[in-house]
Amino acid sequence: MNTIRAINLQQRKNVRNWIECWDSTKEFFSGVSDSEQAESWNRRWDPSEGNMGWHPSPMRNNKRMEEIFALIQEAGCTVEGARILDVGCGPGATSIPFAKAGADVTALDISSIALSRLNEHATKEGVSIKTIETSWWTADIRKLGLKKKFDLVFVTSTPAVRDAGCLDRMIGCSKKFCYYSFSLGNGGPMQTDHTGILQKVLKKDPSRRGNGRGSSPFINGFMYLYLLGYRPLVKINHHMRTKAVDWEEAANRTIRFLDHAGNFTSADKKKILRYYEAAAVDGKYSTRSEGYSGMMVWQVD
Numbered sequence: 614m615n616t617i618r619a620i621n622l623q624q625r626k627n628v629r630n631w632i633e634c635w636d637s638t639k640e641f642f643s644g645v646s647d648s649e650q651a652e653s654w655n656r657r658w659d660p661s662e663g664n665m666g667w668h669p670s671p672m673r674n675n676k677r678m679e680e681i682f683a684l685i686q687e688a689g690c691t692v693e694g695a696r697i698l699d700v701g702c703g704p705g706a707t708s709i710p711f712a713k714a715g716a717d718v719t720a721l722d723i724s725s726i727a728l729s730r731l732n733e734h735a736t737k738e739g740v741s742i743k744t745i746e747t748s749w750w751t752a753d754i755r756k757l758g759l760k761k762k763f764d765l766v767f768v769t770s771t772p773a774v775r776d777a778g779c780l781d782r783m784i785g786c787s788k789k790f791c792y793y794s795f796s797l798g799n800g801g802p803m804q805t806d807h808t809g810i811l812q813k814v815l816k817k818d819p820s821r822r823g824n825g826r827g828s829s830p831f832i833n834g835f836m837y838l839y840l841l842g843y844r845p846l847v848k849i850n851h852h853m854r855t856k857a858v859d860w861e862e863a864a865n866r867t868i869r870f871l872d873h874a875g876n877f878t879s880a881d882k883k884k885i886l887r888y889y890e891a892a893a894v895d896g897k898y899s900t901r902s903e904g905y906s907g908m909m910v911w912q913v914d
Contacts, residue, residue, distance in 0.1 A: 628840045632777045635833045639775055647723065647748040654724035657869075658704060678710045680850070680908070681792070685765065688846045688910035690790040692716050695764040698786055700749050701771030704730035705742070711767075712740035719763070721745040721752075749773040752782060759786045769794040769908075774830060777837050787913045794908040795831040797849070810867055814888045815881055831907040838911060845909035853903045860893035861886075863900050 645653075682692060693715035699708045702720035704727045712718045712735065720742050722728050728744045735742045745757065750773070754760050766787040768774055774783070774793060783791045811817045838845055864886050871877045871885075889898055 624840060624842070628837070631833075631836055631840055635776060635837065638833070647751055650748060650750070651723045651725070654722075655726045658724050658727040658730060660730075678707070680848070681707065681769070681794075682714070684846065684848055684908055684910055685790070685792060688790060688912065690765055690910070692765075696762065697765045697767055698759065698763045700766065700768045700783065701773035702731060702744075703727045703771070705734045707767065707769060708742050709734055709738050709740060712742050713738060716765075719743045719745060719759075721747060721749065723748045749779055749782065750775060754782050754785050761786065761788045763787050764789045765792060766790075767792045770796070770906075772830070774834060780834055780837060784913050790910060790912055792908070792910045793831070793834055794906060795829070795834075797829050797831055797905040797907050810871070810885055810888065814884050829907075831909075835907070835909060838909075843911045845911035848908045850906045850908065851904075852906065853901070855899060855901045857897045857899050859896060860889040860898040863898040864889035866900075 685692065692711060695716045697711050697716045697718050699711065699718060699720045702708045702722045703724070705720065708718050708720040708731060718740075720728065720731055721744070722731075723746065725746055728746055731742065731744060747757065752759075763786050766783045768783060769792070774780055774795075780793075783793070835845065835847070867889075868877075868882050868885055871881070892898060
């Protein structure tokens, strides 16, 4: 165990057993190398493939950032003037708002395309952000010069934290606070459309798809921290959204979601495209998503 804390023998046993339990639930990640991970995320962030076309200042991002800022501030962390490490940053959905709020931001991601897009967005927004291209799964924080360098280490909505070692790296880079958030449930928010497609169109059981054995990275992380003696400030959110989009866009979102989960064929894709086209009204398809997510902030000793 890398995190150094004064804990008794029973606590050490609890922590060790929980790490083993956590490791037993991460089959989805266990066979993925850093290079395969980088290739996958580069495809997803590549604008030419039409995937994940995030812009740094959409209205839908405002509420999310307000919730993040509020929880961080409630924990006692001041963003303005803080040194922040944003792990699994993507093209800057949180890095740029932090920088615009006056933080000194370092953004880390395994995807070169995501970091390139982040730099483009940062230039347009008039902020400067340092970037690091590496995998958090195997990062050497000492060699990277990240050890105890940051007031806040921030991770949200990314599989960067797949095990206890990844949380240890977060703690190792922080001299004050850490923030972590992720979806609750079986590997992500419940996408009502995706579940319906599996059941009605593909005749497959949604309970057998997803991440590991149905565990939540957020719950795993919280339990690990709790057993170490940390007491994170926690907020649980419920999300529900209905939106009408072009049927092809809705179909491709579902295809990407199911393709990422594995065991998905070209015949399945054709069935999904036909389903969405037939169900569309005037070229539009009404999508609905619902789920829960957890946010937590804790102070590093």
